[in-house]
Amino acid sequence: MNPLLQKLHPYPFQKFGKILAEIEPSQKHELIRLSIGEPQHDTPKVILDALSNNLTDIAYYPTTQGSPELRSTIKKWIESRFGMPGIDPDCEILPVNGTREALFALGQVVLSPSNPDSVVVMPNPFYQIYEGAALLSGATPKFLNLGSSNLGWELTQLDKSTWNKTKLLYVCNPGNPTGHVMSLSEWEELFQFSDKYGFIIASDECYSEIYFDEGSPPLGAITAAKSLGRDLTRLIVFGSLSKRSNVPGMRSGFVCGDAAVLKQFLLYRTYHGSAMSPAVQKASIAAWRDEIHVKTNRTLYRDKFNSFVKTLKPHSSIQYPSAGFYVWLKTPIDDVEFAKQLYTKCGVVVLPGSLVAREAHGVNPGENHVRIALVATQKDCDEAAQRMANLLSLGFD
Known part of the structure; x- marks a missing residue:
């Protein structure tokens, strides 16, 4: 076997999946997954x-x-x-x-x-x-x-x-x-x-x-x-x-x-x-x-971002990205712990930033951030934002 295969790191989703497997999701909410950047708008x-x-x-x-x-x-x-x-x-x-x-x-x-x-x-x-x-x-x-x-x-x-x-x-x-x-x-x-x-x-x-x-x-x-x-x-x-x-x-x-x-x-x-x-x-x-469907696609993302940012702005330092469909959100606590509490209390899955980075030059630049992919429906993104806003306003364990 190629020995270089042993140098590969587990994928972030695999790492976080193991973490989530050890805890229970919120029983009050239907799960909303915003962790993977898989487009979910209709294919033209x-x-x-x-x-x-x-x-x-x-x-x-x-x-x-x-x-x-x-x-x-x-x-x-x-x-x-x-x-x-x-x-x-x-x-x-x-x-x-x-x-x-x-x-x-x-x-x-x-x-x-x-x-x-x-x-x-x-x-x-x-x-x-x-x-x-x-x-x-x-x-x-x-x-x-x-x-x-x-x-x-x-x-x-x-x-x-x-x-x-x-x-x-x-x-x-x-x-x-x-x-x-x-x-x-x-x-x-x-x-x-x-x-x-x-x-x-x-x-x-x-x-x-x-x-x-x-x-x-x-x-x-x-x-x-x-x-x-x-x-x-x-x-x-x-x-x-x-x-x-x-x-x-x-x-x-x-x-x-x-x-x-x-x-x-x-x-x-x-x-x-x-x-x-x-x-x-x-x-x-x-x-x-x-290009017609591409402009329609952008409109859908634009609407989701506008609503998501508006809901979370009073409770966080959320900013619009320059482009793309991710929110790179700074967390008030450790990013993995933040993502775990979103899962257990809110039924929302996001990706801890530290898992998509490596420690280099003495720091892990992904720490204390989560990546949120606004790929779900407008309804689900709005619901996820409201759940997150509620958690941020109440504080963490």
Whole structure:
């Protein structure tokens, strides 16, 4: 067996599930689960129709590179959304079976097993796949703690010797769990570090289409690169339909970026068997071409956030995120204990922040926070907020 598997950490949900298994949920309330970021809005009919109308396509083997129509559709969406003209759909775009598998697979391509000193840098708190990709590639994960106020990071947390060993850096923008959106100045500094030390930037942008101001979408890596007069060298951007279009079970997204890297990524994926189902490709084309359902989706999230924040504001320091569907709430007591009492007294499940982070630079930046995913119905989110407000007003054991 691969000994590197022993280095993997249990998933946060697995850890917290064991904690909850030892206590009883509230008997007064029906359980409301806001711990997992699984979209629960209805899947748009335009996507369901495209999927069902093309099921006979499963009689054919798909190509790993995806159909020209799908890549061309993604190219047009990227150009419209991020303002970068001239992207080559034949060598700068690949469809992927959801960003999760692609984020992991990129590590296997970029990191050399002959270089055990390789470093992979990632935000802290973070999406567990980043760490897993590093560990199973034989690299060492290094963390950049997110600040408690501006939720950004300071690249100077790591010394020059660490940056010299860095081969890959993961960005989550907008951030999970904080909702932080990187500014142009933050991108500029990160690009400068990439130029200086030669590492690849993997920008996970699966939450990019969930935001509050229709006139001001989150700044993405591609737009930042264009604004700074750059091309896509050493940059790989990951986009997804799961959150944007409420199709987490369809497993569909894309990578766009450095053609030299994607050439090797395609080679790896050809052997890995990562081709997208032809029917899913047709449904993905329909999804990327339609923005009406995406705006409707944002309206649903906006309404839930407005109500949730209004209810909890008198009792907490709750703030709107810049984007995404998570509330990153500071807790008045230990985050695990807070989540346990929400479960036993209120029947609400949230995720302790300390479980989605690692101790680094002497602290765990997720401590005394919980992540709340506003993915349930408006009714359930409103009910959860009221239960939490009642608990916060009464105090804790």
